[in-house]
Amino acid sequence: MESFSFLIDGFATALSPQNLLFALVGCLLGTILGLLPGIGSTAGMAILIPLTLSMDPAGAIIMLAAIFYGGAYGGTITSVLLNIPGEGESAITCLDGYQMTLRGRAGVALTTAGVGSFLGGTVATIALVFAAQPLSELGLQIGPPEFFSLILIGLALLVGLVGRSVLMGLISACLGLLIAMVGIDPVMGEPRFTFGLPHFFDGVSYVPVLVGLFGLGELLATTGGSAPRPAAPRLRDMLPSRVDARRSAPAVARGTAIGGVIGLIPGVSSAISSLLAYSTERKLSRHRSELGTGAVEGVAAPETANNSHSNASFIPLFTLGIPASPAIAVLMGAFLQNGLTPGPTLFTEEPDLVWAVIASLFIGNLLLLILNVPLVGLWTRILAIPYSVLRAVIFAFVIIGSFAVANSVADIYVMIFFGILGFVFRQVGIPLAPLVLTLILGPFLEGALRESLQISQGSFAIFIDRPLSLAFLILAGVILLGSVLSSSFKRKAGLPADAEV
Amino acid sequence: MSETDATDSIGHTQVSVSDGERGHRLLATFMACAVIAVGVAAFVGSRAYQYWTALGPGPGFFPSWLGGLLAVFGAVWLAQLWRTGRDRAGAAHSSSGEGGAPSAQASEVEAAPAYSLPTVVAIVVSLCVVAAVLNPLGYQLSMLLFLLFHLIVLGRRGLLLSTVIALGGSFGVFVVFTRMLSVPLPTASIPFLSGLGL
Structure with missing residues (x-):
């Protein structure tokens, strides 16, 4: 009951004209960035962080969260109309979504995706409302050894499930952790790996790294592409028939459940939820034989699941301080940029902010539904703008984004370096997701390890003496081992190389 | 080939x-x-x-x-x-x-990369140049030149369209960020240029 009174207060904050405008602008900008080939919600949020630098923390987080799910919807549009997944999570939507477009049913596919996303996102957010407070209280009981082991589970899942090679995931994770080591050592207070440059005493700033890896890296990797021009469906073609609605309903329900449950697991990307939802339809749907040929279930299930997943993934962020995906990691970076540390203490230290953000998730999902379905004609016109023009404009934001964090040109060079790194990683198949997560979580991981060893006076037995920590460690080991053994299976299954990029 | x-x-x-x-x-x-x-x-x-x-x-x-x-x-x-x-x-x-x-x-090799190496090099070099001249020339002038290079040379867009977009992306964005969003962007450190309000 207490949660509901907090939520009502949160709605009061989120529905203020200013925050409503931020959510609206975030939804629109997110959709536009999600439309651009290769630029997903992760890159979108990273590029647009500078827009939020002067805002109050609640407004900034509300806008970035709106960019996050707006980007996912933009990715769906390109999947359905162009057969180009803007996001890893929308890749599976291409199968039936594009077939529907070829049959003149693009409007129905987009409306189904929009409604499914809204329903999945709303149900997951309701689950967040119910689970947040009790889980955060549970999170407060977790000590440094358990926290360390829990992060390892997240990393094991991420390294094991994202990308086709566990080895590449491990390399990416280690690099992210090493970058996170740069700066003043939190315990001894001495500079570490700063190369004598005062600029790095506060560590390598997240924003230029994220803008470089996801923004510039992706722009460089797509320099040879020319965007195709889609045809916009007419408004009257957007309405699904009664048969479509009847067929979609069970797929939406299953997608909501799958995304909601999988989204709770730290480290598992929403692409996995989409894939699971689609394969569930292949087994359970009454029209499973039509999947792959333009069946509406093939759009409804994965799109619902990925939005349900995205909203559910706020639960581990808010209750345990663990980002479930790179996009959420960027959002966590924005929290940290604003002096806020996501985790169980956030509910006691910043209840107004956290409940305003939760309320804004409901509002944002509704805004996307109201705006995006009728505006699909506008989005397709944006896709028709020459890519070179869009790219030049994005570069302006990429430069501002890197500079504005610390008003330093050095950060532009950092962004360029990580842009080249992101470009090379894409070419050689190193996933970016583990690097981003360990970059953000690195200080917490090291802090938890060192605190644990201080408690145990240097004995590593603390990690196996405490039952919960031991269980987490065994689980992490099993996941990693299982991933290594199933790597050949994953290659055959053709999982996306980096599901979040 | x-x-x-x-x-x-x-x-x-x-x-x-x-x-x-x-x-x-x-x-x-x-x-x-x-x-x-x-x-x-x-x-x-x-x-x-x-x-x-x-x-x-x-x-x-x-x-x-x-x-x-x-x-x-x-x-x-x-x-x-x-x-x-x-x-x-x-x-x-x-x-x-x-x-x-x-x-x-x-x-069974990787698919042909979707990038153009000369364009990648041109982008990286242009970004390094803009970073180097950002403080001496200021955001507005350096971004104007950067965008004109990208639109006219790399994008092969018309002069009029390129100029309009470049003016918007440099002077327009400067006004939006510094006046409306209170995000400071660099002004020219060269006295002559700063005297011109750049």
Whole structure:
């Protein structure tokens, strides 16, 4: 009951004209960035962080969260109309979504995706409302050894499930952790790996790294592409028939459940939820034989699941301080940029902010539904703008984004370096997701390890003496081992190389 | 050049599949070596910091383990690349010995990259230049020149359209960020230019 009174207060904050405008602008900008080939919600949020630098923390987080799910919807549009997944999570939507477009049913596919996303996102957010407070209280009981082991589970899942090679995931994770080591050592207070440059005493700033890896890296990797021009469906073609609605309903329900449950697991990307939802339809749907040929279930299930997943993934962020995906990691970076540390203490230290953000998730999902379905004609016109023009404009934001964090040109060079790194990683198949997560979580991981060893006076037995920590460690080991053994299976299954990029 | 060559919007020839495969393998080998080098450097560099203190692990503890692990992972990757290259060479040799086409395995290479190397280089160089001139020339002038270069030279857009977009992206964005969003952007440090309000 207490949660509901907090939520009502949160709605009061989120529905203020200013925050409503931020959510609206975030939804629109997110959709536009999600439309651009290769630029997903992760890159979108990273590029647009500078827009939020002067805002109050609640407004900034509300806008970035709106960019996050707006980007996912933009990715769906390109999947359905162009057969180009803007996001890893929308890749599976291409199968039936594009077939529907070829049959003149693009409007129905987009409306189904929009409604499914809204329903999945709303149900997951309701689950967040119910689970947040009790889980955060549970999170407060977790000590440094358990926290360390829990992060390892997240990393094991991420390294094991994202990308086709566990080895590449491990390399990416280690690099992210090493970058996170740069700066003043939190315990001894001495500079570490700063190369004598005062600029790095506060560590390598997240924003230029994220803008470089996801923004510039992706722009460089797509320099040879020319965007195709889609045809916009007419408004009257957007309405699904009664048969479509009847067929979609069970797929939406299953997608909501799958995304909601999988989204709770730290480290598992929403692409996995989409894939699971689609394969569930292949087994359970009454029209499973039509999947792959333009069946509406093939759009409804994965799109619902990925939005349900995205909203559910706020639960581990808010209750345990663990980002479930790179996009959420960027959002966590924005929290940290604003002096806020996501985790169980956030509910006691910043209840107004956290409940305003939760309320804004409901509002944002509704805004996307109201705006995006009728505006699909506008989005397709944006896709028709020459890519070179869009790219030049994005570069302006990429430069501002890197500079504005610390008003330093050095950060532009950092962004360029990580842009080249992101470009090379894409070419050689190193996933970016583990690097981003360990970059953000690195200080917490090291802090938890060192605190644990201080408690145990240097004995590593603390990690196996405490039952919960031991269980987490065994689980992490099993996941990693299982991933290594199933790597050949994953290659055959053709999982996306980096599901979040 | 092979049949998979393509020309992008600015006339640069993209990398062909066979060239791409060779380049990809070379890049992967270079990256594996770089990973080993970074790992070794981190391991060696971490020795400058205390490994263990009276309070427990010191600042050198975590990086030394990470550096060591990274070097090992890099070495495993390098070994994998070497083994894959040897297997492919063996497969190609046996298929050519039979007088057939290159084996299916050999042709199972990464898809042709969707990038144009000259454009990538041009973008990176232009970004470095804009970073270098941002403080002396200020945001407005440096971004104007940067956008004009990208639109006219790389994007091959018309002069009028390019000028309008470049003015919007430089002077327009400057006004929006500094006046409306209160995000400061650099002004020119050269007195003559700063006197002009740039």
